[in-house]
Amino acid sequence: MAKLTEIENLADRLHSTAIHLLRLVRVQDSVTGIAPARLSALSVLVFGGPMSLNQLAQAEQVRPPTMSRIVDALESEGLARRTTDKRDRRAVVIEATEKGTAILWQGRKRRVKFLAKHLSHLSEVERQQIADAIQAIQKAMAKSKRD
């Protein structure tokens, strides 16, 4: 085993914990019946409002062809719709449908409640530690642009 500094050790544990947390929660999303990439894109549409395909692809950190196909699927499932942009007829405006919005909210509620149930077993102090850590982690990640 290579030696790790104190901070590296923390980094390692943090990474591992994040993986396990998401693995645990992801099971809840599968209940929606919507595949993960689609659910994630739909979430951006619901919370970010209508946007172009390129914007959506950027938000999801995938290439336009990948997003084009995801939107195809969302459309055929009746969860989102495409319309051509009036000002620039090359572009499309993608938006969540009523159905897509409703299903997303249901799924989100399920996921959040599931995770909250776990957190409810902790003490008030422990939950405060998590809240503080979230702040700290976000602060640390925000530095990524200038490093």
Next chain:
Amino acid sequence: MAKLTEIENLADRLHSTAIHLLRLVRVQDSVTGIAPARLSALSVLVFGGPMSLNQLAQAEQVRPPTMSRIVDALESEGLARRTTDKRDRRAVVIEATEKGTAILWQGRKRRVKFLAKHLSHLSEVERQQIADAIQAIQKAMAKSKRD
């Protein structure tokens, strides 16, 4: 917007933070040139030692056929090897090769150092908050079996 309780709000922020953290770090892994599922399985082999295909599949939470193909790829890349179990000739013992172990350690070091660099911008207090939160989160997740 639906109303969320205090705990649900914490759950939501925790989820989102975990997603962003992993997204940030994953870029480092791509440098290894090993595809994510393969890297993850290799990691289990390196840290968990030789094991059967079923054990490895369970550890990675995938079905045996999925793992069988991942092991095929690891073998063809010279990162792991299969041998038949002496005691039970139906079973295989999968282990990381020297090369696989070395590459995994390099990658892990890169990832950990990258994350540690971010954490190093924080104060000692903030890092302690993260350490405490990791403990709390793991405790909360451990309850999942009995709920």
Next chain:
DNA sequence: CTGATATAGTTAGCAAGGCTAATTAAACTT
């Protein structure tokens, strides 16, 4: 105003990684 260039999105085709169903081979049970 026209031709060149740039931009938005799609289509085609490939690879990785997930799944179920069916198969093979060995081990266990009765």
Next chain:
DNA sequence: AAGTTTAATTAGCCTTGCTAACTATATCAG
């Protein structure tokens, strides 16, 4: 010895990532 269970693989499907090439529209240069 026959039937059942178990470990792994094979076959074949779907989703989701990519690049390269294409279409259609918009913009810019002369």
